[in-house]
Amino acid sequence: MSSESGKKRKPKVIRSDGAPAEGKRNRSDTEQEGKYYSEEAEVDLRDPGRDYELYKYTCQELQRLMAEIQDLKSRGGKDVAIEIEERRIQSCVHFMTLKKLNRLAHIRLKKGRDQTHEAKQKVDAYHLQLQNLLYEVMHLQKEITKCLEFKSKHEEIDLVSLEEFYKEAPPDISKAEVTMGDPHQQTLARLDWELEQRKRLAEKYRECLSNKEKILKEIEVKKEYLSSLQPRLNSIMQASLPVQEYLFMPFDQAHKQYETARHLPPPLYVLFVQATAYGQACAHMKSSQPPRQDKTLSVAIEGSVDEAKALFKPPEDSQDDESDSDAEEEQTTKRRRPTLGVQLDDKRKEMLKRHPLSVMLDLKCKDDSVLHLTFYYLMNLNIMTVKAKVTTATELITPISAGDLLSPDSVLSCLYPGDHGKKTPNPANQYQFDKVGILTLSDYVLELGHPYLWVQKLGGLHFPKEQPQQTVIADHSLSASHMETTMKLLKTRVQSRLALHKQFASLEHGIVPVTSDCQYLFPAKVVSHLVKWVTIAHEDYMELHFTKDIVDAGLAGDTNLYYMALIERGTAKLQAAVVLNPGYSSIPPIFQLCLNWKGEKTNSNDDNIRAMEGEVNVCYKELCGPWPSHQLLTNQLQRLCVLLDVYLETESHDDSVEGPKEFPQEKMCLRLFRGPSRMKPFKYNHPQGFFSHR
Amino acid sequence: MERAVPLVVPLGQTEVFQALQRLHMTIFSQSVSPCGKFLAAGNNYGQIAIFSLSAALSSEAKEESKKPVVTFQAHDGPVYSMVSTDRHLLSAGDGEVKAWLWAEMLKKGCKELWRRQPPYRTSLEVPEINALLLVPKENSLILAGGDCQLHTMDLETGTFTRVLRGHTDYIHCLALRERSPEVLSGGEDGAVRLWDLRTAKEVQTIEVYKHEECSRPHNGRWIGCLATDSDWMVCGGGPALTLWHLRSSTPTTVFPIRAPQKHVTFYQDLVLTAAGNSCRVDVFTNLGYRAFSLSF
Numbered sequence: 002m003s004s005e006s007g008k009k010r011k012p013k014v015i016r017s018d019g020a021p022a023e024g025k026r027n028r029s030d031t032e033q034e035g036k037y038y039s040e041e042a043e044v045d046l047r048d049p050g051r052d053y054e055l056y057k058y059t060c061q062e063l064q065r066l067m068a069e070i071q072d073l074k075s076r077g078g079k080d081v082a083i084e085i086e087e088r089r090i091q092s093c094v095h096f097m098t099l100k101k102l103n104r105l106a107h108i109r110l111k112k113g114r115d116q117t118h119e120a121k122q123k124v125d126a127y128h129l130q131l132q133n134l135l136y137e138v139m140h141l142q143k144e145i146t147k148c149l150e151f152k153s154k155h156e157e158i159d160l161v162s163l164e165e166f167y168k169e170a171p172p173d174i175s176k177a178e179v180t181m182g183d184p185h186q187q188t189l190a191r192l193d194w195e196l197e198q199r200k201r202l203a204e205k206y207r208e209c210l211s212n213k214e215k216i217l218k219e220i221e222v223k224k225e226y227l228s229s230l231q232p233r234l235n236s237i238m239q240a241s242l243p244v245q246e247y248l249f250m251p252f253d254q255a256h257k258q259y260e261t262a263r264h265l266p267p268p269l270y271v272l273f274v275q276a277t278a279y280g281q282a283c284a285h286m287k288s289s290q291p292p293r294q295d296k297t298l299s300v301a302i303e304g305s306v307d308e309a310k311a312l313f314k315p316p317e318d319s320q321d322d323e324s325d326s327d328a329e330e331e332q333t334t335k336r337r338r339p340t341l342g343v344q345l346d347d348k349r350k351e352m353l354k355r356h357p358l359s360v361m362l363d364l365k366c367k368d369d370s371v372l373h374l375t376f377y378y379l380m381n382l383n384i385m386t387v388k389a390k391v392t393t394a395t396e397l398i399t400p401i402s403a404g405d406l407l408s409p410d411s412v413l414s415c416l417y418p419g420d421h422g423k424k425t426p427n428p429a430n431q432y433q434f435d436k437v438g439i440l441t442l443s444d445y446v447l448e449l450g451h452p453y454l455w456v457q458k459l460g461g462l463h464f465p466k467e468q469p470q471q472t473v474i475a476d477h478s479l480s481a482s483h484m485e486t487t488m489k490l491l492k493t494r495v496q497s498r499l500a501l502h503k504q505f506a507s508l509e510h511g512i513v514p515v516t517s518d519c520q521y522l523f524p525a526k527v528v529s530h531l532v533k534w535v536t537i538a539h540e541d542y543m544e545l546h547f548t549k550d551i552v553d554a555g556l557a558g559d560t561n562l563y564y565m566a567l568i569e570r571g572t573a574k575l576q577a578a579v580v581l582n583p584g585y586s587s588i589p590p591i592f593q594l595c596l597n598w599k600g601e602k603t604n605s606n607d608d609n610i611r612a613m614e615g616e617v618n619v620c621y622k623e624l625c626g627p628w629p630s631h632q633l634l635t636n637q638l639q640r641l642c643v644l645l646d647v648y649l650e651t652e653s654h655d656d657s658v659e660g661p662k663e664f665p666q667e668k669m670c671l672r673l674f675r676g677p678s679r680m681k682p683f684k685y686n687h688p689q690g691f692f693s694h695r
Numbered sequence: 696m697e698r699a700v701p702l703v704v705p706l707g708q709t710e711v712f713q714a715l716q717r718l719h720m721t722i723f724s725q726s727v728s729p730c731g732k733f734l735a736a737g738n739n740y741g742q743i744a745i746f747s748l749s750a751a752l753s754s755e756a757k758e759e760s761k762k763p764v765v766t767f768q769a770h771d772g773p774v775y776s777m778v779s780t781d782r783h784l785l786s787a788g789d790g791e792v793k794a795w796l797w798a799e800m801l802k803k804g805c806k807e808l809w810r811r812q813p814p815y816r817t818s819l820e821v822p823e824i825n826a827l828l829l830v831p832k833e834n835s836l837i838l839a840g841g842d843c844q845l846h847t848m849d850l851e852t853g854t855f856t857r858v859l860r861g862h863t864d865y866i867h868c869l870a871l872r873e874r875s876p877e878v879l880s881g882g883e884d885g886a887v888r889l890w891d892l893r894t895a896k897e898v899q900t901i902e903v904y905k906h907e908e909c910s911r912p913h914n915g916r917w918i919g920c921l922a923t924d925s926d927w928m929v930c931g932g933g934p935a936l937t938l939w940h941l942r943s944s945t946p947t948t949v950f951p952i953r954a955p956q957k958h959v960t961f962y963q964d965l966v967l968t969a970a971g972n973s974c975r976v977d978v979f980t981n982l983g984y985r986a987f988s989l990s991f
Contacts, residue, residue: 418707554714556706588711608721615719619712653915671820674883675841676775677723677867677919677957678739693820695739695772 044108052102059098066092160191170194261302264309266356266378267475268385268460273360275459275480276300279488298488299363303375308357312380348437352381353445364491369394372495376460377450382430383473385460386450389413391495402536403505405562406498410446413453414560415583416490421560422451427464427473458483493629497586500631508534508566513638519626521687522636524668529575529642529649533567537578547595547603548578556580556591568642571663573598575645577638586630589621590637598649609681613644616683620695644683647692651681668692716740726777726784728797733764735784735800737774742766743786745800765801769793775840778827780850783808785829785836790821792838792848813838813846813855826869830892832876839866839880845890859890861897867932868921872941879923881930885916889941901944903930909937909949920959929959 066088073081073088160166174194179186262273280298356378364372370393377386391407405411414421423443425431434440442452457464461475507514511531515523542563543552551557562581567574576595582588594610596602604611617624617637624640626632649664651673669691670682682692706714724737732749744763751760772789779785784795793807815822822841829836830847835856839845843866845859864883871878877898878890889899903909904916911934919932928939936959938948 550718554718556711556714582711584708587708588706589715591711591715611719618715619719672841672865674917675865676773676823677825678721679883679917694823 041108041112044105044112047105049109052105055098056102059095059102063092063095063099066095158192158195160195166191166194170197258302261306261358264306265302265358265360266380268383268457268462269356269358269360269376269378271461271475271477271480272376272385272459273300273302275461275477275484276360276362278481279484297365299365301361301363302358303361304356304358306358312357345438349439352433352437352439353449354380355449356380364488364495366492366496368496368499370495370499372491374491375450376456378460379449379452382425382427382433383462384425384427384430384452385456385462386446386452387413387456388450391498393499397502398506399502400506400509402509402534402564403502404536406502406505410451411562411583412498413451413491413494416453416455416487416494418584420454422446422453425452426454426457427462428466455483455487459487494583496629497631501581501585501634504631504635505534508635508638513642514635515639516626516632519624519632519636522624522685523639523643524685524690526667527639527642527646529568529570529573529645531566531638531642532569533565535565537563537565539563542578542580545578545593545595547576547605548593550604551580551591551593566638566641568638568645570645570649573645573649573664575641577641579634581634586625586633589618590634592617592637592641594641596645596648608678609648612680612683613641613648616644617641643685647681647683721773723773723775724777724786726779728784729779729781730797733797733801735777735779735786737769737777737786737788739773741768741770741772741774741788743769743774743777743784743795743800765803767800767803767805769795769807772823775823775825776827778829778836780829785827787824787827787838787840789823790815790841792824792827792836809853811848811853811855813848814858815842817842822865825865825867826880828869828871828878830871830876830878833892837869837878839869841865843882845869845878845880847892857892857895859895859897861888861890861900862886864917867917867919870921870923870928872923872925874925879921879928881918881921881932883917885918885933887918887921887928887930899941899944901939903934903937906934906937906946908946909934911935919957922959931959 070085070088070092073084161169170190174190174197176186176190179190181187262270265273276298277300280300283297359378360376362374362376364374366372370391373390373392375388377388378384379386389409389412391409391412397407399407423441423446425434425442430442434442439445442449446452459480461477461480462473463476463479464473504514508531511533513531539557539559539561542548542557548557557563557580560583562583564579564581566577566579568577569575574597576597578593578595580591582590592614594603594614596607596610602610604614617640621633621637624633624636626636646664647668647670650666650668651670652662652664653673671691671693672682674680675682675694680694682694684693684695686693721739722736723739726735727733727748728735732747734746734748735743736746737743744766746762747760747764750756753760769786770788770791770793774786774788776788777784777786779797782797784797784800786793786795791810791812793810795805795807799805813824824838824840826839827836828839834850836848836850837845838848843860843862843864845857845866846855847857847859848855859878862880862882862884863886866880866882868881869878870880872889876892878892879887880890881887885902885904887901887903888897890896891898903918904912910916915933917933918930920930920936922929923941926941928941930937930939935949937946939946
C-alpha cells in the first residue's frame with residue numbers, strides 16, 4: 002500500500018515538511034547547539050533497512066505512476082487531465098518521500114562519518130600517547146645502558162693487587178672488616194691508599210732532585226781543583242830533572258822518546274812499544290846486574306820528527322804550497338818537458354817512500370857482538386822493512402868463503418823457514434806496483450831493506466792470504482806473541498854465523514877445527530885431510546852431476562849457501578858439495594859426494610858412497626856436539642875424512658890387478674861386509690875404537 | 696840448456712830431516728799379506744811400512760794411495776828379510792826374528808807376537824839375518840846370515856832344530872827346492888850350496904865365480920840372489936845373473952844385466968828381478984816393463 006504508506010508518510014512528511022520551516026527556526030533557536038535538522042533526531046529512530054525498502058517501493062511507485070501518466074497522456078481524454086493531475090500529485094508526494102529519504106541518507110552518512118572521525122581521533126590520541134611512551138621508554142633504555150657502560154676514571158689507574166693492598170696499607174685506610182664484604186668500599190679504600198702512596202713518592206722525588214743538585218755542585222768544585230793541579234805537576238817534573246840525572250833513572254829521556262814515539266806510524270809504534278817492554282822484562286829477569294843497566298835489547302827512534310809532523314800538515318797550507326809549486330812546475334814544463342821515464346821514476350819513488358822516522362833495535366849477544374836492526378815503514382805500501390848490520394867486539398878478518406855469512410843482505414834470510422824477504426808480503430801491493438811499472442820489490446831491497454814476514458808480525462801487521470782485508474791495522478797482541486821467539490832466533494842466528502865465520506877461516510887453511518869436547522866422535526888417527534874449501538854459486542851447484550837427488554827433492558833453493566870441499570888421501574879425491582841452509586844449525590848442512598879413485602863413484606853407482614852421505618846427512622844428530630851445536634859442520638867434515646879412510650882401507654883387493662893395496666887396513670873392523678847390500682863398516686864406536694855396521 | 700828447477704817448498708827442520716831420510720833409505724825386504732791385499736816393506740832404518748795394494752792398484756788410485764797405511768819401528772837395525780805365513784809376518788834383521796800378526800798390524804802401536812834369536816857362536820857382534828825361508832812341509836823356518844850357518848826353527852815350538860855349517864863367509868840368500876826337499880843357499884864366499892833337510896848334510900856345491908861365462912872379478916864373487924824351480928836355478932850378484940841346470944851343474948843362459956842383482960824370483964815362466972838401491976819398490980808386471988813404484 003504504497004499510497005497508504007505514502008499517506009502515512011505523507012503526513013509525516015508534510016508534517017515534517019510543514020513544520021521544518023518553523024521548526025527549523027524554533028529548533029534552531031532552541032536547539033542550536035546540537036541539531037540543525039529535525040530529521041537528525043529521527044535518524045536514530047528509523048531503521049535504515051526499512052528506509053531502503055521504502056526507497057525501493059517509492060521508486061517503483063514513481064515508475065508506475067510515470068508509466069500511468071504516460072499511458073494516460075498517450076490515450077488523451079478529458080478526465081485524463083484529472084487523472085494525470087492526481088497522479089502528478091502522487092508522484093510529487095513520492096518525490097517528497099524521496100527527498101526525505103535522501104536527506105535521511107545524507108544525515109546518516111554524516112553521522113556515521115562524524116562517529117568514525119571521533120573514534121579515529123581517539124585512536125590517534127592513543128596512538129600518539131603510545132608513541133610518546135615508547136619514545137620515552139627508548140630514551141630511558143639508552144640512558145640506562147649509558148649508565149651501565151660508564152667507566153669511571155678510577156678504573157684506569159693501576160692499583161696494587163689486593164693481597165699487596167691488604168699487606169701494605171695501614172689499617173685505617175684498608176678497613177678490612179668493612180671493605181672485605183663491600184666491593185665499592187674496597188675500591189674506595191684502594192684508591193685512598195693509591196693517593197697516599199703517590200703523595201709520599203712525590204715527596205721523595207723532590208728530595209732526590211735537591212740531592213742531585215747538591216752533588217753536581219760538589220763535582221764542579223772538584224774538577225776545578227784537579228785542573229789547577231796539572232800546571233803544578235809540570236813544575237814539579239821540571240824541578241826533578243837534576244835529581245833524575247843524579248840517580249841514573251832517565252825518566253825524562255824515556256818520556257822524550259815516548260813523545261817522539263807518538264809521531265811514529267802505527268806499525269812502528271807497535272814495534273817500539275813491544276820491543277821496549279820486552280827489553281825491560283829481560284832486564285828485570287837478570288837479577289845479578291843493577292836494574293836497567295844490562296841492556297841486551299835497546300830501542301831507539303831515529304829520524305826527523307819535523308818531517309813526520311810535516312806529513313800531517315793541515316790541507317790549506319799544503320794547497321797553498323801546491324798551487325805555488327804548480328805554478329812553478331808549469332813554468333818549468335814550458336821550458337823542458339820531463340820524459341815519460343822520469344815521470345814514472347818519480348811515481349815509483351813516491352810509491353816506495355819511507356816514513357821519516359825509523360826504529361832502531363840493538364841486540365847484544367854474550368860475546369859482545371851486536372846486531373843492529375833498523376826498521377822502516379813504507380807508507381804507501383803499508384809494510385815494514387828491516388836493515389841489519391852485525392858488529393863485533395874485535396875486528397873480523399873475513400875469509401873469502403865467508404863473504405856472504407854476515408852480509409847485511411843475507412844474514413837474516415830465512416829466519417823462519419821460507420821467509421826470504423824478497424817479495425812484498427802485502428798482496429794489495431801488486432796492484433799498486435802494476436800502476437807504476439814495478440815488477441817486484443826485490444829490485445829495491447838493497448836500499449829499502451827486507452820486508453820479512455817476521456818484521457810485519459813484530460809490527461803487528463797481518464796479511465791473511467784467504468781473505469784480503471781492505472785496511473790492515475797494527476795489532477799489539479800479534480807483535481807480543483812473536484817478540485820473544487824472534488829475538489831468540491835472531492840471537493842464535495848471529496851467533497851461529499859468527500861461529501861459522503871463525504870456522505871458515507880455519508877451513509880455508511885446510512884445518513878442520515874440532516873442539517876438544519867433540520874429539521870422542523872420531524878415532525885418534527885420521528889420515529884423509531881437507532884440501533880445499535870454497536864457495537860456489539847456486540847455479541854451479543845445480544849443474545853438478547852428483548847433486549841431482551838433492552835438487553829434485555827441493556832442498557836446493559836459492560836462499561841457501563853452497564860450498565865445495567875437497568878431501569884427499571893419496572890418489573883418492575873426494576869432492577863434497579855442501580848445501581848450507583840459512584837455518585843452520587837447527588837445519589843440518591847437506592853433503593853430496595863424488596869420489597875419484599879408480600873411476601868416479603857417486604851415490605848413483607856405489608852404495609857405499611850413498612851410505613857415507615847417509616852417515617853425515619841423516620845421522621847428523623850425533624855430530625851436533627854441545628848446544629848450541631855450532632860444531633855441526635866441522636864435525637861433519639871430520640867424519641867425512643874418517644869415512645874416506647874406512648872406505649879406502651876396506652876396499653876389497655881385486656885379484657886381477659897387480660900390485661899391493663894402496664891403502665893398507667889400519668882401522669879395526671869386525672867385519673868388512675855385512676847385509677845384502679854389503680856395506681862397509683862406517684860406524685865408529687867410542688871408546689872401544691873399532692868400526693862396525695849400523 | 697837450462698834444467699827445470701823444481702819448486703822449492705819452505706822446509707822446516709822436520710821436513711828437511713824426513714826428506715834426507717827418504718833420500719838415504721834402502722828397502723831390503725818385502726812380503727805380501729796372505730789375503731793378497733797388503734804389502735809389507737822393511738827398510739834400513741828398521742821400519743816396516745804396510746801398503747794397501749788394492750788401493751794402489753785400483754782405478755781411482757791417487758797419490759795418497761801410494762803412501763803407507765801404517766809405519767812402525769820394528770827392529771833396531773835394518774830389516775833384511777821378511778816372509779809371510781798364513782797368519783803371521785816374520786821379519787828379521789839384526790840377529791833376531793820377530794813375528795807379527797797380519798790382522799793386528801794395520802792398527803797403530805802393534806807389538807810383536809814373539810821374537811827368537813838363534814844360538815850364535817860369537818857374542819862380540821850380533822850377526823845379521825839376511826834370509827828367511829819357510830818350509831811348509833815341516834812347518835819350520837830357516838834363517839841364514841852373518842854367522843855363515845843355516846839355522847832351522849820349528850814354528851810351533853820355537854826351538855832351533857838344526858844347524859847347517861859349510862859356508863866360509865856370510866850367507867846372502869836362500870831358496871827351497873820343493874821336490875827333494877832341499878835348500879839352496881848363496882853366500883859371500885861365491886858358492887851356492889845345496890843341503891838335504893832330512894839328513895842335514897851338504898849335497899852339492901856350485902862355485903859360480905869359477906865359471907868363466909858368468910864371473911865378473913871386478914864385482915867380486917858374492918852371490919846376492921837365488922831362485923830355483925826344482926830343475927833350474929837362477930843366481931846372480933857379483934857374477935852375472937845366470938840360469939843353471941841343477942842336475943848337471945852347468946850354466947845355460949847368462950842374462951845381460953850390468954848391475955849386481957839383489958832380488959830375483961820365478962813367476963810362471965818369467966823371471967822378475969830388481970836391483971833397487973833407493974827408497975822405492977819397483978813393481979814389474981812384465982819382464983822389462985816397470986808399471987809404477989811404491990815409495991816410503
